[in-house]
Amino acid sequence: MDVTPLAWTLTIVFVVGLLLFDFIFHVRKAHTPSLGEAARWSAVYVGIAILFGVGVLVLGGSEAGGEYFAGYITEKALSVDNLFVFLIIMTSFKVPRADQQKVLLFGIVFSLIARTGFIFLGAALINSFAWIFYLFGLILLVTAGNLIKSEGEDSHEADNIMIRVARRLFHTSDRYDGDKLFTVEDGKRVMTPMLLVMAAIGGTDILFALDSIPAIFGLTQNVFIVFTATAFSLLGLRQLYFLIDGLLDRLIYLSYGLAAILAFIGVKLILHALHENNVPFINDGEHVKVPEISTPLSLSVIIGVLVITVVASLVSPKGRAQNAVSGARRHATQYLDTNFESDPGLRQKIYDKLLDEEQTILGLPEKYRTRIREEEKLTRLLKQAHDEHDAYLDQPGTSGDARLGERLVT
Template sequence: MLWLLTVLGIVGLLLFDFFFHVRKAHVPTLGEAARWTAIYVSIALLFGLGVTIFGGGQMGAEYFAGYVTEEALSVDNLFVFLLLLSSFKVPRADQQKVLLVGIAVSLVARTGFIFLGAALINSFAWVFYLFGLILLVTAGNLLREQRGDDDESPDNFVIRLARRVLRTSDDYDGDKLFTVQDGRRVLTPMILVMVAIGGTDILFALDSIPAIFGLTQNVYLVFTATAFSLLGLRQLYFLIDGLLDRLVYLSYGLAAILALIGVKLILHAMHENNVPFINDGEPIHTAEISTGLSLALIVGILLLTVVASLLSPKGRAQTYVAAARRHANEFLDIEKDPAYCDKIYHRLLSEEANIKALPEKYRARIRAERELMDLLHRAHEEHTERVAAGNCYTPAVARSDVSGA
């Protein structure tokens, strides 16, 4: 009965989200995104409080540790979602439906992974070693990616396969999945984006599911913590997408968390050891990391990571540049509505003003990015042409000269 009520509640929240928020395409305001993010986080916290009251402090700590970890990993996933939506040139008003469908597909797939992981753990104690190694390798990959090129477009086999199999039209038709082209009914790029979002998020599950099993082996807690972290992801995307580039140290924090859980899993595997070539198949009695200590460390690492990122001048520079690039691309190639284009252009001017206020060493680096400078120059020229043609809601405003800042 508990499982049935929980699943019905989650499905109800997804249906509510679809019919009352994303069915009619629109760009969510900051207030709307903040309000619904707060509601979904409150639901998750109240559920955790219920788990603590009826299941005890240990179960409550396991749920909250799992939820916080999955939510942190979800924020990291939003970076890739942002790149995907930008690379597919999805209009802002249509991004909500893409995200919701992708999240729903991911939730179904992750549920399958959860039950598979639980079955493996119950049958083979060595799976804890495997999960621990996966998390340690993932932590190392996060650190390597942080030192590498962060501006690469996401490209994995899910996206390549979808491009090859799904024949789509070249242009969007609102948020419709089908359109008529040359008298034939064809798929729009919207279906390709949904497959890319859902498939990419399924790949993320290969890291996040072992991580949460490192904090609790209770399948119900694993499922609910995962589900609640995904349910509010759409609202969270629109709330913090302007701050995503500011979190320059998030990958370091997530790497530390995954490494912590990986070590915790391996220590637990040693206690449960029955692998013949390790200690002759006998358990190894070592110290273990408690759930309470894990929760405290996870929260502490995240707080330190976020505060350090927000105070970092590098984070501010990266945020302003990424926002300016995104607004320029939206203004030039994606958005068609004159009213929203006008808003985007004024946001671009605001970001350019922020860039001019940065310390000189950051401005010098930005001026050296010729591709960015050319993009901003084209956006200003396009705005001037639209004003001359009467296609903007406001007259031309003073141009912000970033190249001379």
């Protein structure tokens, strides 16, 4: 598919326009998006991506259209996995809920810039060195193995090298000042933790790009399709974060599904490398006659694996248990941190979620309850949240539904 400079220019302007629209109308004024707002705008961005794909299908043909949708779905799935780390980073740094949107938008913009750089670098390497397909294939196979090995409650941690470097380089104040990067303390201009969070998110984005770019190049070598599929998978990620916040911990088999997809694409890349082989020590530098995986088959495998993964996660008792335990731990921490959410109504919603998760934990079979990591620490945390809520309700003039019910701790 040949793409004119005008088409490139219009596409880039459109993507930048969407980012500016998101900032001006949604992010500039700090607030916590409602579920309805997140759902509506998530649907809008997915719709835009689908319409763009239909345009590629009509103008570029079935092969180009299939490559775009395979790339978009794969990158979107990898982006959802990235949301786990974003969630843990912002929980670790106790980013106020209303200010998380700006952090997410920064992460999306930085990720798009970083991945665009990797895209053009990858394209240049592919054009110059045919053996790069072997390297990309091995990267994906190793990544798939690491995803399977790290599967578990602690498989997503906010402790990579970029975060550790950021903590060493940026000495910040102890408190946030809205979404400002700098504030004044004792007459001196100091950095706020928001700068550290953005540095951590930005650094993590670079690590994510090292996996995602080889994956999409395994599905298409058309730079325009690679760029647009990547860009549209990132747009709307902020809204998706708030939409599926409560379901992230439930997708316990997502890493297995992504591992299967990355391994499949890794094999596809290596088969393509063998087919185009010119490496002297492999078959004397001659092409190797091996079957190549078609785009329709790739798209079918990617969709099939993701459907099975999501359905298995949602119906799994283990997923329900892990979701309840992780959610209770997170919501108790959030409720106790008044900087995270100062609005009494939204704090009540956090507490209501905590109560619902405790009810779920109480109803778990004994084999799942005995697997709760750091159970005593969790129990103390929940008791603190209940004590804090009871003290709030005892204040003169306070109204609201306590919804105490049966608790995990009393």
